[in-house]
Amino acid sequence: MAGEWTIRELAREAGVSRKSVWAWIAEQGWERPASGPWILDDEQARLVFERFEQTAPLRTPREPIPCSVEACERTRAGLQDVCKMHYQRRARTGSTERSSGGDWQTAKTHCPQGHEYTPENIYRFPSDTGTRRRCRTCRIAQSSASKPRDARG
Ligand SMILES: [Zn+2]
Numbered sequence: 001m002a003g004e005w006t007i008r009e010l011a012r013e014a015g016v017s018r019k020s021v022w023a024w025i026a027e028q029g030w031e032r033p034a035s036g037p038w039i040l041d042d043e044q045a046r047l048v049f050e051r052f053e054q055t056a057p058l059r060t061p062r063e064p065i066p067c068s069v070e071a072c073e074r075t076r077a078g079l080q081d082v083c084k085m086h087y088q089r090r091a092r093t094g095s096t097e098r099s100s101g102g103d104w105q106t107a108k109t110h111c112p113q114g115h116e117y118t119p120e121n122i123y124r125f126p127s128d129t130g131t132r133r134r135c136r137t138c139r140i141a142q143s144s145a146s147k148p149r150d151a152r153g
């Protein structure tokens, strides 16, 4: 009973997250000190390692696995099959494919106010670059709203 293990040390040694070690220990009903860090003895530590021996390689591979997107040099994020950047892109666009802001704009069919982008409703300034579109309905609404009203006859 010489060993004194904190959750942090156990998690690091077992190669799993502190949270998973904590959760499993809590399930065992082991006595927890009223204050201070939870210290476990060698026997308890052994049980923890035994428990996480099987799952550890799956949870935190010792060798970082590269992102599954071709030509991506980054490593996978957590349990994802792709890196963090590709994961976020996929969450945002539904695909790991790179899409320029212009393509994304083009894919939209309505202006922010919900007016449909029909050929008649789209206008562009000569200074506009790329595929930027402006909504004519919004433009008309804005200009008529900002016009001073002359209610007197
Ligand atoms: Zn990637």
Ligand SMILES: [Zn+2]
Binding pocket: 111, 112, 113, 114, 115, 135, 136, 137, 138, 139
């Ligand atoms: Zn509009």
